[in-house]
Amino acid sequence: xxxxxxxxQVYQVVRLIPKGRVTSYGAIAAYLGTKGSSxxxxxxxxxxxxxxxxxxxxRVVNRQGLLTGKFHFGGxxxxxxxxxxxxxxxxxxxxxxxxxxxxxxxxxxx
DNA sequence: TAAGTGACAGCGT
DNA sequence: CACGCTGCCACTT
Numbered sequence: 748x749x750x751x752x753x754x755x756q757v758y759q760v761v762r763l764i765p766k767g768r769v770t771s772y773g774a775i776a777a778y779l780g781t782k783g784s785s786x787x788x789x790x791x792x793x794x795x796x797x798x799x800x801x802x803x804x805x806r807v808v809n810r811q812g813l814l815t816g817k818f819h820f821g822g823x824x825x826x827x828x829x830x831x832x833x834x835x836x837x838x839x840x841x842x843x844x845x846x847x848x849x850x851x852x853x854x855x856x857x
Numbered sequence: 858t859a860a861g862t863g864a865c866a867g868c869g870t
Numbered sequence: 871c872a873c874g875c876t877g878c879c880a881c882t883t
Contacts, residue, residue, distance in 0.1 A: 783877075787878080793881095
């Protein structure tokens with residue numbers, strides 16, 4: 748259950764990502780305090796498609812803005828979703844990633 | 858119970 | 871500046 752709580756935390760943050768924005772696994776991990784467990788964030792995303800409300804996992808990319816998980820969506824679904832939100836994707840990576848970058852540690856700082 | 862894998866990130870060469 | 875290796879933590883076999 749402990750890890751389930753961690754997963755839930757990840758889902759919460761991901762769902763808070765504004766439309767047309769993207770963030771990185773490390774940013775979420777760091778926000779949750781598990782900076783060293785950036786991989787766990789990706790693992791949580793694995794269940795994102797199973798979790799209750801839809802988790803915009805397509806808004807979560809790696810530090811390079813690369814859609815490393817597009818394969819897990821099944822085809823170019825991730826690109827389509829991002830493109831549908833105004834996020835331009837080129838060569839499987841987010842364009843203007845730096846501008847669209849949404850850091851929970853800052854946006855949700857409080 | 859133990860070993861291997863993985864939607865990442867950082868440091869070293 | 872580009873490429874390679876190691877570290878982390880949880881899940882799967």
